[in-house]
Structure formats: C-alpha cells, structure tokens
Amino acid sequence: MDTNGNGTYFADVYAKLAAPFDNTFKDVRGGVELEYITGEQCVSRLNETLGVAGWSFTIKEHGLNAEADEAWVLGEISANFGGTIVVRQQFGSQKIKRSRASGIPLDIGFDLKGAATDALKKCGMLLGVGLYLSKKEVPLGGQRSATEAIQPDAEGGETLTCADCGPELKETRFRDGTVWPPAQLAAYGRRKHSRVLCMDHYRAANETRRKSERALEEVPF
Numbered sequence: 001m002d003t004n005g006n007g008t009y010f011a012d013v014y015a016k017l018a019a020p021f022d023n024t025f026k027d028v029r030g031g032v033e034l035e036y037i038t039g040e041q042c043v044s045r046l047n048e049t050l051g052v053a054g055w056s057f058t059i060k061e062h063g064l065n066a067e068a069d070e071a072w073v074l075g076e077i078s079a080n081f082g083g084t085i086v087v088r089q090q091f092g093s094q095k096i097k098r099s100r101a102s103g104i105p106l107d108i109g110f111d112l113k114g115a116a117t118d119a120l121k122k123c124g125m126l127l128g129v130g131l132y133l134s135k136k137e138v139p140l141g142g143q144r145s146a147t148e149a150i151q152p153d154a155e156g157g158e159t160l161t162c163a164d165c166g167p168e169l170k171e172t173r174f175r176d177g178t179v180w181p182p183a184q185l186a187a188y189g190r191r192k193h194s195r196v197l198c199m200d201h202y203r204a205a206n207e208t209r210r211k212s213e214r215a216l217e218e219v220p221f
Helices: 007-018 039-050 107-126 181-193 198-219
Strands: 025-029 032-034 057-067 069-083 083-093
Touching: 007 039, 039 069, 039 107, 057 107, 069 107, 083 107, 181 198
Parallel strands: none
Antiparallel strands: 025 032, 057 069, 069 083
C-alpha cells in the first residue's frame, strides 16, 4: 500500500487517534469542570494507532518555577505517519507536592514525572488524541451570548433559592469585575451538582467533588 501522499490513509489514522475514549475523568478547577484522560490512555492510543516504533517522546527542557511552585517540562513528540514524520512540542506542569508539616517537597522527581505526563498528553492532543475534550461549548441557539444562553430562568420570574440553605440567590460579583446573575449561578449549580446552590454552597460542592477526584487527577504511567 502506498501510504505516502495518500489522503485516505492519513484521514483514517487521524480518525483513530482522535476517536473519543470510553472512559474519561473529571475535575473542577476555578469553578470550571474539566474532563481529561490519563497518561496511560494517551500512550495506549499512540501505541495502538501508530505502533510502538511509530512515535517517540522526548523531554527537551525542564525546571522548577519557584513563583508558581510548580515543576515544568518542554516535551516533544515525533510521530511517523506512513513515512511522514510529524513533530510537535508542548509545555507541561505539575504543582510541587510538599509536606504539610515542614513544607519540604516530598518528591521532585515525581513532580517532574507528572509534568512530563502533562506535556505528553498536550503533545498527543496536537495529533488529535483527546482533542475533543478541549472543545468550547457553543451558546444555545447560536445567536445569544454565553451569559444569555446559561440563564434559563431569567425571564420566567422564578424565585431561585439554595437547595442546601434556603435563602434566595443573590447577584455575585468577583474581584476581576465578572458578575454572575442569580440565574447563571443556578444554571451552573444544576449542571454540575444537579441542584440550585448559593455561591457558598456551590463552592463547597466544587471542593467536595475536587477532593473525591483528586486521587485521579495526576495518574502516573
């Protein structure tokens, strides 16, 4: 089979790389729910699609960012698409895990490994692996703004109250000037936690979910 210059071949390989995963993981950061795959899933997809000898991953640079308190790496993936070599680079990072008692880093090597896994997944995404997980949501109706699209109760006159504590939801203003009307906060609560919540309980629910999923956040190879 002549794979060089064969558009059908490349489209088939890309479709296999970019195919959705049966299982993914979720986390909430900064009030935003993220969906992601593990390093093992990324490696398995690359091995199964390109073959063990069909791709390689190299750490080009690495270091520690004292201000951000994180380890970082610059990774490079090289993939063989039927004789055509494709090279992509991406940065990855990992917060440094420290002892609660002393504040001393527990294992810098493990932190760098986590950063390498992050870089690998981001490099793999440039080849299509898990790329669909970063797709931005399209506002409902196509013509309304993101804020309007997430306010299903804005015109219904419904009184929105917190399911956990009872008081009516109030407008929430953030330090950066962002404003969440009650309907927007209610929509986020329903979407993420299946109930309307005030900002205090919305944040508490996010933290509870974050703790329950923390063990899956950075899965090593």
